[in-house]
Amino acid sequence: xxxxxxxxxxxxxxxxxxxxxxxxxxxxxxxxxxxxxxxxxxxxxxxxxxxxxxxxxxxxxxxxxxxxxxxxxxxxxxxxxxxxxxxxxxxxxxxxxxxxxxxxxxxxxxxxxxxxxxxxxxxxxxxxxxxxxxxxxxxxxxxxxxxxxxxxxxxxxxxxxxxxxxxxxxxxxxxxxxxxxxxxxxxxxxxxxxxxxxxxxxxxxxxxxxxxxxxxxxxxxxxxxxxxxxxxxxxxxxxxxxxxxxxxxxxxxxxxxxxxxxxxxxxxxxxxxxxxxxxxxxxxxxxxxxxxxxxxxxxxxxxxxxxxxxxxxxxxxxxxxxxxxxxxxxxxxxxxxxxxxxxxxxxxxxxxxxxxxxxxxxxxxxxxxxxxxxxxxxxxxxxxxxxxxxxx
Numbered sequence: 001x002x003x004x005x006x007x008x009x010x011x012x013x014x015x016x017x018x019x020x021x022x023x024x025x026x027x028x029x030x031x032x033x034x035x036x037x038x039x040x041x042x043x044x045x046x047x048x049x050x051x052x053x054x055x056x057x058x059x060x061x062x063x064x065x066x067x068x069x070x071x072x073x074x075x076x077x078x079x080x081x082x083x084x085x086x087x088x089x090x091x092x093x094x095x096x097x098x099x100x101x102x103x104x105x106x107x108x109x110x111x112x113x114x115x116x117x118x119x120x121x122x123x124x125x126x127x128x129x130x131x132x133x134x135x136x137x138x139x140x141x142x143x144x145x146x147x148x149x150x151x152x153x154x155x156x157x158x159x160x161x162x163x164x165x166x167x168x169x170x171x172x173x174x175x176x177x178x179x180x181x182x183x184x185x186x187x188x189x190x191x192x193x194x195x196x197x198x199x200x201x202x203x204x205x206x207x208x209x210x211x212x213x214x215x216x217x218x219x220x221x222x223x224x225x226x227x228x229x230x231x232x233x234x235x236x237x238x239x240x241x242x243x244x245x246x247x248x249x250x251x252x253x254x255x256x257x258x259x260x261x262x263x264x265x266x267x268x269x270x271x272x273x274x275x276x277x278x279x280x281x282x283x284x285x286x287x288x289x290x291x292x293x294x295x296x297x298x299x300x301x302x303x304x305x306x307x308x309x310x311x312x313x314x315x316x317x318x319x320x321x322x323x324x325x326x327x328x329x330x331x332x333x334x335x336x337x338x339x340x341x342x343x344x345x346x347x348x349x350x351x352x353x354x355x356x357x358x359x360x361x362x363x364x365x366x367x368x369x370x371x372x373x374x375x376x377x378x379x380x381x382x383x384x385x386x387x388x389x390x391x392x
Contacts, residue, residue: 014339015376018346020154020318021367023293026286027233031278032269039268047264054252055081055240055262059271063240066274067226069196071204075217077245080252083262085184085227085239086112087255092180092223093117094254095247096145104143108321108351108360110154110182113147124353129164136164136171145178145223150198152185152317155351155362159315162195169201172221178247181224187231187283190291191315199224199242219244228270230318231279231286238262238270290318296370297363297377304381308388309361318366324359329387331361337383343376 040047046056054060060076068074082088089112097103097120105113107126114124127139127146140146148168150160160168172179181198196204199222206220227239241251273279297320298313308329309322324331331347338345348360365373 013342015343015372015379016367017363017365017373017376017380018344019367020364022230022234022286022318023289023366026282026289027235028278028282032233032236035269035272035278036265039272040265043264043268047268049264051261051264051267053256053261054248055079056264056267056271059267059274062271062274063242067224067240067242069200069203071207072200072218073203074242078217078242078248080241080243080248080255081262081267082225082239082241082255083259084234084237085182085225085229086116087258088225088239088241088251089113089180089182090116091241091251091254091258092145092178092225093120094258095250096178097122098144101144102142103145103147104139104177105147105353106149106153108155108348108357109147109353110149111346111350113182114351114353126352129160130158134164136167137175140171140175140177140179143177145180146172147180147182148198149182149185151183151194152188152314152319154185154317155319155346155348156321157312157314157317157319158321159195165195165198165201166205169198169205169222173202173206176221179222181222183224184227184230185317186226188287188290188318189316190287190294197224198222217245218242223247228273228279231283232270232273236266236269238266290366293365293368293370293373294320297365297373300374300377301363303374304377305384308384318364320363320365322361322363327359328391329384330358332358334361334380334383334387337387338380341379341383343379343383345380 059081060079063079064074064076093116097117099120101122102125103117103122104125104127107128125143128134150165152159168179179198202220202222203218224242225239228236301311309324311320311322314320332349335345335347346362348357349355
């Protein structure tokens with residue numbers, strides 16, 4: 001299904017509201033082109049040859065410095081450079097997941113994570129974090145790891161609040177279960193200040209003499225993954241994992257059998273972007289553009305879809321999660337009708353390992369300008385109307 005969402009972007013007649021795609025006009029093309037030329041000429045061996053499996057030492061140092069905080073003091077031994085954030089998730093599965101083991105995952109769950117771990121035939125335990133009955137200790141018990149996207153979850157767009165972040169971190173510490181914090185959208189805040197990352201809270205709440213966030217680096221149970229795909233450009237395929245040194249060593253061994261090393265060219269581009277302020281120059285432009293597009297999508301949904309769906313306006317990220325008022329409204333069927341109407345959506349079934357959740361959908365607002373968002377939602381409303389008429 002991921003392949004189908006990405007392919008939808010290649011059809012100019014089809015309005016793609018399905019894929020989690022950045023706006024191409026935000027890519028800093030002249031800057032990246034100039035950096036690429038400069039780094040290849042200056043570092044021909046490091047850019048065009050094989051490199052260290054764990055990543056360029058200079059990039060690992062830069063990431064350790066950038067990702068450190070008051071409570072969290074990282075060293076390069078806490079950093080693994082990956083070929084995209086997705087590779088980090090894949091490597092976590094290779095290291096931690098035995099065939100048939102339990103993955104406790106925030107529900108609904110990112111499709112890419114489900115795809116990464118399915119080859120090991122895990123049992124997925126759905127964690128509905130917003131449920132009043134949610135007990136993180138019980139939810140994590142017996143799992144081989146727990147997977148969360150605290151900042152604007154894919155697909156729901158929800159922001160995990162501070163109290164729940166603390167409970168998740170405390171549960172990971174008390175149970176000894178690894179807690180994966182996937183954070184591709186952490187820079188896309190539109191309406192409020194960022195909350196602390198789980199890995200920061202882990203170091204702050206459980207640091208002290210055991211060294212979770214002391215001068216020798218982080219040693220706690222949180223595995224933090226990040227990427228430049230949303231901050232600069234997805235084609236760079238640069239991501240990272242932050243974790244305890246022993247976990248970084250295990251993930252590095254797994255990476256050796258995956259791709260040997262991440263591209264030296266894009267690692268050097270990433271290093272330059274971190275050091276020359278490119279990310280800080282681009283991010284405000286991205287945030288302002290996406291805020292306007294989020295507002296445009298929600299306005300169009302209010303005008304065209306409010307008779308059939310409910311949703312919350314996300315305070316960040318890339319997605320709106322719309323839930324059908326009628327639980328029998330099948331968004332898998334709506335997906336097919338919407339394609340016929342010229343718009344592509346992401347039905348909720350693909351974010352459920354069992355495929356049983358069929359009454360919601362994910363809509364992306366970052367790729368398309370406001371007028372195209374409005375037209376896409378209008379087409380989706382027509383498809384929804386036809387679906388409801390067929391049911392009647």
